[in-house]
Amino acid sequence: MKNLDDLRVEIDKIDDEIVKLLSKRMEFVKKIGDLKNSAGAPVYRPKREKDIINRLISKKGKLLSKKAIESIYYEIFSISRNIEKPQVVAFLGPIGTYSHQAAKSRFGAISSYLPLLSIDAVFKELVNKSAKYGVVPIENNTEGAVGATLDCLARFKEVKIVAEIYMDIHHSFVSDCEKISEIKTIFSHPQGYNQCLKFLEDHGLSDCEFIATKSTAMAAQRASNTPNSAAICSQIAANIYQVPVMFDKIEDNLANRTRFLILSDFKNQKTDNDKTSIMAQTDHKAGSLARLLQAFKDNNINLTKLESRPIKQKDFVSRFFIDFQGHIDDENVGQAFADAKHSGCEIEWLGSYMNGDE
Secondary structure: OOOHHHHHHHHHHHHHHHHHHHHHHHHHHHHHHHHHHHHOOOOOOHHHHHHHHHHHHOOOOOOOOHHHHHHHHHHHHHHHHHHHOOOEEEEEOOOOOHHHHHHHHHHOOOOEEEEEOOHHHHHHHHHOOOOOEEEEEEEEOOOEEOHHHHHHHHHOOOOEEEEEEEEEOOOEEEEOOOOHHHOOEEEEOHHHHHOOHHHHHHOOOOOOEEEEOOOHHHHHHHHHOOOOEEEEEOHHHHHHOOOOEEEEOOOOOOOOEEEEEEEEOOOOOOOOOEEEEEEEEOOOOOOHHHHHHHHHHHOOOOEEEEEEEEOOOOOOOEEEEEEEEOOOOOHHHHHHHHHHHHOOOEEEEEEEEEOOOO
């Protein structure tokens, strides 16, 4: 039987071989990048990455889980994309937000990250070409849609949705206080606060002063230098700003999930599992919305989301944000758009991308 030193020697040999193979892989990546750049093709290919992961999961053996394969290869994909073309990823910051965590889950540690303090700023950086990709929240299964993202999708028509990420969201209650009775002020993003109301009530914290912050990461930062305070935030934010965790997973809904969008400026090719997002505006007349929905029903298209949002420049007039199964290039989708237009509806395509809810 081999001893510890013998086993470590074997691991060293395997590590040497892994590095050689990774270097060889990156040589091919560089050639692919040169071809893509000369053709003006997008570097980020979510379907190709998903296909690779699915193929490797079938070969993972006993000790590598699906999550482990994803963690390893999303990092390899990130390195590969940066070799093809250096990447800048803008996200709703500051560092330590759930948007930051979602961005890193797809773009890895090696990408350049640009934390911004508003969703509007993320869209502006994409329009200005200061970033190639943007990551913003679009909806939460407890609190609903993120209005600022919907408004920006309507305003910044050059920006398109190229992918989506569904991420489990767990909130922590963090504080420098030794006793919960010492806490007088709670910092949090309003959505985070509203997702933890039962915890606050159960622990006698409902009467504490609530100060809204632009992000849960900023809440942790404020709590780190404010006496007799606490924050509702992610564990990553608590670690970054070195605020002790008093309670973990305090959200009322333990199945709390947030959907994030990856934004850029290109159109995805069709896959066999696509989703499309549009913005639609109907006549302000009885039956207009019914006619819009009928166009999709007649063409056998399944809607997965319908959200109304007021047009702020017009009193009591709304536009509709719709997600449905299918791709903009599908024949039945084109026919549905034509039918909707014929009935007086205006449709703006926001992006077609692979369904991320798996």
